[in-house]
Amino acid sequence: MSKIYFAREEDIEKFLQNLKEKMTVIAPRNWGDVVVYAQIENPNEWVREGLPVRPLKEWFFPASEHLFYFRDGKIVEPKNQDEPFLIWGARMCDIASLKFLDKVFNSVYKDPYYIRRRELATIVLLRCREPMWGCFCKGMGITEEGADLILTPLEDGFLIEIGSEKGEELLEKSGMEFEDGEGRMGERDEFLRRFEGSFDEIYDKQGIYDFLKAAWEHPIWEEFARRCLGCGICTFLCPTCHCFDIEDENLTLQVGARFRCWDTCQFSLFTLQTSGHNPRPTKKERVRQRFMHKLAYCPERYSETFCTGCGRCVRLCPVNIDIREVLKLATAQGVTPTGQP
């Protein structure tokens, strides 16, 4: 039975200060007028409310990264992240996405860049006080699995639960001794009860799968496609979307570099072939692909529905293409109030 701790605000500050001297600390922080996961300078500048706009995946699978450089027949590997780092205050939906991405990058195909960063990272979850508009993580059955430590914000500080050995090691590394938090578990339960009570719908993943397998020509794709702008917001900012492109950029035939960068099925270039043929020629095929991949192909390939209900695509789509409409169509008969499956 692992221990439960309680830490006051000032203890957390000291804790982060101590760790910051030993490792890079990434946390939700303000950047201009948006919140992103980025390195923090001060132990009190991390943001506790809301959800960072860019998903956590970028710390494991960056928007672009060099794989190697070449010069005069010699290959040089870039100095990638090779020190342990801390992800502090990540939200549940983002941590859950890593479990899905592990199945892509660390199963049949082993992606050394992703795997290395996963090994180096310790991840601390901050429980959300309430969902944002458009959030539906509980509706997708998302859990806290994957967090090394779990923080619950209470009125006068944070309850700390241990999620893994890595989490325990982090506490040791900080050199801090926290108060015993066992007596405050009641408050945590109340916190969780309120959080879970704020979701209206739970979705039936099998129903969604069955629906999509029969929905190749469903009118909703054309309806979405007609207003879809064809931008990459829904995919680039999705915590589970993982498509990438690999390119060489050569200064000369002797000098150049190979990199990979995020790519998206929403761009027509994504499937454009050298012959000029494009198997997904219009927005309809591209819009459909996004839903099919997440909700039908991934369940087949990885036994997981690749949606964590983070709500980014719902909130950020300029023309309000709402994935929940597809989920609702699919579970038209199966939608039940939370807690009454």
Next chain:
Amino acid sequence: MVDKIKELARSLLSEGKVDVIIAYGQGSFPFRSIPIFIEKAEDVDKIIFNSFCYHNLAKYIPQEREKKIGIVALGCTARSLSILLQERQIDRENLYIIGVACPGMIDFNKLAPKVNLRLVKEIREEGEELVILPQGIKLPRKDFLYKSCSVCSYPTPLLYDELLGEKREGQLAFPDVEEMEKLSLEERKNYLDERFALCIRCFACRLSCPSCYCKECFAESLLPRFVSHQITTEDNRLFHLNRAMHLAGRCVSCGECLRACPLNIPMFDLHRKLEKSVYELYQYVSGIDPSQPPLLATYSPKDPDLEGEQR
């Protein structure tokens, strides 16, 4: 207002004057609208109009141009239509413009600190007030306008077949640009670069822009390659500056790029600066006269010579 739009849309469709009406419909939240395409008179009741109808629907003209189009046009939309007419992207006779004098649209993200958007069930508009229900919170409209709406020069469409709503006058002024011009070049660069660093090049700015209709964008060109596909601050800067230059004399400051951007990259500031430069140098305002040739397609020996001057 919305009843008049519906009535007009219904008669245009039933008389066969248009094949499709591009209008606003209800989105999945009370504070969101969606662009809709109405092809049957019996569907016109799907049309809505309120303070959250912010899209510049001229974006959809190239996609729909094989049809006779009816379009609900705000002040900025009408200016975009002018640009598309100037640039021969559509024939005037295939276009029926339902002009709507725009009251200025509400930025729902600005409401978030005041109301829990998750719990909002309805937003009523009573004069200059928004009433948020069920919370019962009352907010003055003017404090929550989009940045582009707060500096709008032409809220009432200049180009229309029918004009609905109460005319409002705007002012051709650039207070926002003047504010930025107080910064040194170094400060401007730092401000922009800090934001460009966040850009993921989802191209929502370009794809939501009615003036960006190139079939192949320079940003996606493979041969020659202008912008690397790597996501770096330098490449992001290159993309945004290049796109801005392509919009000189073509941007109508509708602010659609800024609304579409998930990361609030201030490309709108660049476009506004260009709009001001174009006005000062050539006394040209984009999208106010469809019979004018496009600015960059004209040359006059009297054009100012800027060689050696730093602007």
